[in-house]
Amino acid sequence: MRVSKSTLLWGCGLTLAILTAAGVFVFNPMGLGPEPDTVLSRDFFATSAQDLSQLELLVDGKEAFHEILGAIDGARSSIFVQIFIWKDDAIGRRIVAGLKAAAHRGVKVTVRKDVLGTFFEFGDMVKGKMSPVFTKAGLRGYENIDVNVDVFADTDHSKYFIVDECLTIFGGMNISEEYYSQWHDYMVLIRSRQWKRFLKI
Numbered sequence: 001m002r003v004s005k006s007t008l009l010w011g012c013g014l015t016l017a018i019l020t021a022a023g024v025f026v027f028n029p030m031g032l033g034p035e036p037d038t039v040l041s042r043d044f045f046a047t048s049a050q051d052l053s054q055l056e057l058l059v060d061g062k063e064a065f066h067e068i069l070g071a072i073d074g075a076r077s078s079i080f081v082q083i084f085i086w087k088d089d090a091i092g093r094r095i096v097a098g099l100k101a102a103a104h105r106g107v108k109v110t111v112r113k114d115v116l117g118t119f120f121e122f123g124d125m126v127k128g129k130m131s132p133v134f135t136k137a138g139l140r141g142y143e144n145i146d147v148n149v150d151v152f153a154d155t156d157h158s159k160y161f162i163v164d165e166c167l168t169i170f171g172g173m174n175i176s177e178e179y180y181s182q183w184h185d186y187m188v189l190i191r192s193r194q195w196k197r198f199l200k201i
Helices: 005-027 042-046 062-074 089-105 117-127 177-182
Strands: 056-060 077-085 108-113 143-150 160-163 167-171 186-191
Touching: 005 160, 056 062, 056 177, 062 089, 062 160, 062 177, 077 089, 089 108, 089 143, 089 177
Parallel strands: 077 108, 108 143
Antiparallel strands: 056 186, 077 160, 160 167, 167 186
16 A cells, blocks of 8 residues: 555654654653752752761662551651652552551551653553552542642652651652562662751642
8 A cells, every 4th residue: 555745744743743742751851840849948959968877778679668668557647659650560559558558547648640650651551550540449539648640740750758757768769560679779768857847748
């Protein structure tokens, strides 16, 4: 079957537009998007840490998620989760179960997901495995859990957990089995209330 020249041009133009949009929104080469002070005030970045003894490096997924799950299980008042990718797999469901248990005992749970991360969940979505932030079987509509996946929300590919405003775990790991058991990555844990005054969540 012969394809007309105009159809070919339209197809190339559309492909170029999609690739350009993906480059801007996923890889953000022009620095578009929110500034870090949407969550932390400018004072945070101007204040040097004098004592790093409360900072702990968590190397690889098993160590990091052990601390994350332990922090969720021990939460007493609040949990704030900012994530880019959250898959419906074994570790993803363990985090969901922990957050639901925390919400059930009265902990205020806030989940904010960078909706652009959904691009990397597309393969699972095709198989019918939606991220827990989109389903009622996951976190959607669960009492005492506020889920925000607004495409215009202030997100910048960040991944962090703030528990009871005194324990923070942040770094490069998304919530998926690859990060838990396959890939080499790290998170950082800080146990301190000294940063609470800088938070804007």
